[in-house]
Amino acid sequence: MAELAFGIIGNVIEKLGFVAYQEFCLAWGFKSDLEKLQHTMSIIKVVLLDAEKKQASDPLLRLWIGQLNDVLYDAEDVLEEIEYQALRKQVVATYGSTSTKVRHFFSSSITRAFPFKLAHKIKGIRERLDAINAEKDQFKLMTIIHGDAHVMHPLRDIDSISFVQPSTVIGRGKDQKKIINLLMHPDGNKNVNVISIVGLGGLGKTALAKLVYNDEQVVRLFQLRMWVCVSEDFSVTRLIKEILKSACGTIDPNWNVDALQTKLRDVLRDTKFLLVLDDVWNDDHNKWIGLRDLLIGGCKGSKIIVTTRSNSVASAMETDSTYSLEGLSQEDCLSLFVKCALKEGEENQHPNLLKIGKEIVEKCKGVPLAVRTLGSLLYSKVDEHEWEFVRDNEIWKLKQKERDILPALQLSYDQMPIHLKRCFSFCSIFPKDYIFYSDTLIHMWMAHGLLLETSLNKKQKLKDVGDLYINELLSRSFFQDVDKLLPCFPLYTFKMHDLIHDLAISVAQGECSVVDLGNKDISGTIRHLLFSVEDLSQEVPKCLDKLTKVRTVRFTAELPVPLVEACIFRFKYLRLLDLSESSFEVLPSSIGTLKHLRNLDLSNNNRIKLLPNSIVKLHKLQTLVLLGCSELERLPKDIRNMIGLQRLSVTTKYTCLLENGSLNSLQFLDVIGCSRLEVLFHEIDSQCLTNLRTLMIGGCESLTSLSLNIKHLTALEFILISDCPSLNLMGGGEDNQDLKLSLQTLLIEGSLMLEVLPQWLQRSANTLQYLHIVGCENITALPEWLPILKSLHTLVIQYCPKLSSLPEGTHHLTALRKLEIRGCPKLSRKCKREDQSKVAHVREIELDDDTRSTSTEEEDDQLPCHEFRMHA
Template sequence: MAESLLVAAAESLIGKLASAAVQQASLVVGVHHYLQQMKGTMDLLKAFLLDADQKKPHSNALKEWLRQINRIFSDADNIVDDFECEALRRHVVNTHGSFSSKVRRFISTSNPLIYRLRMAHQIKDINERLTKVAADGHMFGLQMIHNDTRPVHVREMTHSHVNPSNVVGREHDKQNIIKLLVEDGHDRCLSVIPIVGMGGLGKTTLAKLVFNDTGVDQCFILKMWVCVSNDFGLRNVLIKILNSLPNPANEKFENYETEQLQNRLRNILQSQKFLLVLDDVWNEDRAKWNELKEIIDVGAEGSKILVTTRSHSTAAMMRTKPSSSYPLERLSEEDSFCIFVKLAFEEGEEEKYPHLLEIGKEIVKKCVGIPLAVRSLGSSLFSRVDRTEWESIRDNEIWDLAQNENDILPALEISYNRLPSYLKPCFASFSLFKEDVTISSYDCVNVWQALGFLPPPKERETMNDVANRFLQELLLKSFLVDFVDHGRYYYFNLHDLVHDVAVFVTKGEFQIIYPSSSKIDEHVQHVRIMENVLPDQALVPTCLKTLMFPYKATNVVFLNTMVSRCKYLRILDLENSEYESLPHCIGKLKHLRYLSLINNKKLKELPNSLCELQNLIALKFWGCTKLQKIPKGIGKLISLRQLNITARQPNFPERSIENMTFLEELEFFGCENLDSLFEGIQLARLKSLEINHCGNLKSLSFHAVRNLESLYISDCEKLDMLMGCLGNQIPFSHLKSVGLSYLPQLVTFPRWLQGCMNTLHSLLFYGCENLEELPEWLSTGICLKVLEILDCPKLLSFPDNMHHLTNLERLVVGGCPELSKRCLPGSGQDWHKISHIKKVVIHDTYE
């Protein structure tokens, strides 16, 4: 299925071949003519591929032809990328290199004559292979389509997101489940109510409607939401439950033993009437369930557990009694059609197209009452009024393929096929993300940019802006859920079936490797290893572009072998590994764009060769608590856009960082020896700054970072929160997102915040135990969409003019006893101030 990505690959390569950097480098090396020949053949192949992508070929011969093209494209991409690497290397040598280093470079394999001969040979080979497959295009009856005529429509964000509370056809189900939850039987044992049904029916959405209902709020003292998924290990579930509760002390439950976890949870739940939602449960092992239930069965009478599961066996095992299980039925055709029309047309426009409505009814019928399928197809047809487009979905042969009774992949695959080519690789990358985790645009931009999935940004636009634009389009296609806009960054989840589709359509190019994996595809390019049982290194292809190691990886031989053999890596992810050092040969990975060493708690040093990775865009080593210092030559990493740091050295190499003229995101974590930052330097392009757990940091010159869009400061108790700003002197005019947490010195809102209230989208205050009041000028936040205030117990009320925050979509309050009481829906003294907000989470519950 990875053949569907070929059009995007062709477009990306053609764009690179036309870029100024490649043009200039090819002229210098003397292979410009060969590259122009490659570009011409690529244009020809793209014309065939556009037809193949629309026809969705099924013949084995055509599929093999497309696989050959895929392999050639991958090799061509490596060659073109080599030119970009060489141009950048020469720039760094000329700028930073000494005379001796220039001599060493000249007599190395980068000698201009040797380099020219090698590249000319490789390009000639690629051109011969491209010419051969291009000549075969007519054999398969493919037409040459020079322009992708499929229209792309984008809605404004105000029309994009269906509010979870605005769910069609489930009000009756919601009331039935609430009735089961609030009724107190005579049984003193913990009552369990499973919602059971096939994937895509909306079990999780229904559970959220119930969970956020005001009547349910008033019935339970504690509410907890846990997404369980495939891992029902006791320790893992206990950690998730504890993390779903208010945590004023900021305890790190991941570091606790199981005995400590169960004692902590039992103490919290003891004699409390609670509601626990266990979402997406697959476990059918009764012993595991009984072990968990015994631990949490300490609450007050009337405590309940609400479970969502696809498995009837799981539901039967967990339910308290047969009558407590709630099978969720499919939507009626009428309700399904209502959802479809809502997503396929602007409000009221459907009346102009009665012929499309008739076709729409037939499409909805094929979705057999499954909301996820209806939403996906309805979104894909938004504002498209060409009758043939609607008929092509209705008559698509995918519907006729053999399917399981509960299979909705055809509807989602059709929606995927209708994505514009530039979005397909981005969607495909979701297969590498773990299931049931919240994803941020911060994560997406790293992966997409490293793999070359993002086009160059427009004027005054960053790569983060491009990624956010793509995410908005995927949201409009109903592929993303629980979407939260924090200004500069977005956070969202994937429905597990959408993740399944991503895995399905990328088979052969993207692969998740489990210990039970019987085979690794010989042409796979992107790999995540899920468990610390590493595959035979001889079976791992050397053409990899992505390699993600498992949790607590320790095999040094495997790491050294992969780094030395996989020379075309763009992404190397070693998060949460346990290596004490990195191979010195890592400096030879000249194509590497993304290197993550997050939470390598045993890592003591970084090799100096790391500074030879001039193409590196993102370097993350926060949480490396034993790392003594940053390599001296880090300033040579001139392509860096994101840098995340943990180091024990007292002096931060600020002048080196100032040389990183493309740096947009900078994070400090656990740099306990830092005393001051940014004295006498300017980081004009920096857009995002995070400073966490830097306990000795006293001063921070924010005049050095005047163009910030995102600012997060946490657990820096000695930091002067005036930021060197006196009176009305405000250094920020672009801030979209601000988070301040665990700052005991904070008593009132920092005055400098007032100067950015007309740009701020997201404002978060966590664990500020001495924060006493919210200012009246908070109401001037005309763009504010998200306000979260957690564990600020001295806050007593909201300002009177909160109703002026007309764009506020999400308000979360927890760990603020008096404020929570005043904000209870309907009865609280401050409820009238916040009742206009779409999503309000109060009474110590938050998501």
């Protein structure tokens, strides 16, 4: 908890220094009080790192830290109230107000009631903080300047740490062969056999199952292969849906249970299938029977692989063959450790490190997760003292169970910089085996102020800092199973191992909680809530009554409107509200009272038609997600009042996204599945998107114009346009010869109107790195000015049959490293013959029916745009 307090107190001190000199505080006489608060917090801050080290053995110190956390959160809330009023005044000053109530509010309420209430809150916080400061002396805490508390682990490229081919898994070759042998021999008495892989957490059961699942023999053996992550929720209905998604890609959301069961039987009937049920915890035989009866219609020789930690689970699943997975040998563990800890070629340069590493590996007891985590902790560190610190750490002396790896994970966590610890602990709010999307998690971190504004350069934004944090957690093996959705853009999914998730829960310590109707024992200090019960009734859980300071509410199931209203009414300090997958028609107008709210997710609600006008009062809102809201008629008229909005992701049935208004703070705009949309904007301020960095548009078949003036989009770095057959990309800055743009990536898919590339692309001659053109059937030629794109390193052209040659001067694209041409027979033939000299300098060339490359690196992760465009 001390590391959480250290991060919070740093944020509060910074805010105090800024807020104290705001016009409101000077006018209301708060400056002196806020400066005193800042001074007291600075005194406390310097002992917090020592408190972190001592808290494990001192219950009173942990209690003191908990009280400090509570005061700091309250201080943060008060400061944000001041910030909100400043934003409110800014909105009225900029856009005016047609509401006499608003004008009256600023002429009376702010000048009388609000300052009085605020002064009372500040006084209370000062008194509590003074008492906490006085109590700290009893713990004899030493002053420790934070020093390297924010130093990042040496970063590796995300491709090198995460996207590991199954063949690189160490020490499981024999296990793989034995499992495949079990798959090859059917039981004569059954159509479907169950094989259970049983082993302790962290041994690599899932990794082994993936090796088997992707083995060429197995692929040839089964007509259909399906993979479902089960985890602790063995809901038969949910599993049917997941199995069908794995088998068919998508399912009809309107299917009831009977329709789902019928569809599953149809899919499996007379089919030899392999189904992997990964990470099963259910040992209730009756639940398994409910699912089993739907799976027995496959052809003889069909198999189900179950991975589980428990033999009782294997028994309940009527296992025909149980494979007990053992730990890795010391030799294999050392190989894995060296692979994670040392750069290639370094293993022979540091014999003493190898000796210490061998002793560290022995403490890991053959568990690959422990080996990988500690190896990643020491990556690129060649100081023997740092390796000895890990080997000789006191944490190994704590009493532990057989093959307990939590000490190894805790040790790796302890060595993380404080800002990463806060981001990691926040992940405990998600259920086990949750699939994270990188951009979604980053915007959640942003909502809670967890990203440090320590940019590497002036152009770097908080989103970039978030990408660095995820990269760092990946490099430390705290995230795994990474799937990169786009090679040229930092958008990817990943998961958290169960044991890592357990660690996140343990370090969150009262910050996060899962709520169900029967949960009566819940701490009043809880800040992050997850509602996970599938059949929430209309009754509001009684346990919510004592909660007043919640900052996050997420739902993982269908939710009743009374519960949503109760959360909005009770939790006035919400920063994040996730109502995705809901189906209510009306969002309560009380949403406008959540003045601290920064992240609102309403995605995949296919019934909501309008948002209440009160939503535009959310001046601090940074992220608004409305993807999949297919019945949404329009966005609020005064959305320009949401001056803090940085990310907008929307689906609407209206013909125009915005009729008027300015979105000066917007950096990320996703417009997906808007079948009736004709133009993005009407009468829009020509400079309203000057901070826009990413623009994604997909599935908008009626869209004819972006109605954007390119000359104002100087910050735009990434454009994705997919399945917009009527869209014309011409215009907007064509004639401005002095225009300089920052575009780095352009991906165009399925644009039938595209005959030539737009002229304004020349304005990114020094920045464009990735150009992807696919399914543009009417494009006849690439422009002669293409060779001026001096930074272009990847050119992908797919299914553009009218293209027949590359422009003259293509050899001047000296940065070009990869050229991929598929579905363009004329162009491919030309590149093999007459145009061969134009591309002789390119290191990797992929043509129709031909691949020439000097690189051994696999590039199969080059996905078509439609694979990722519907991401919410």
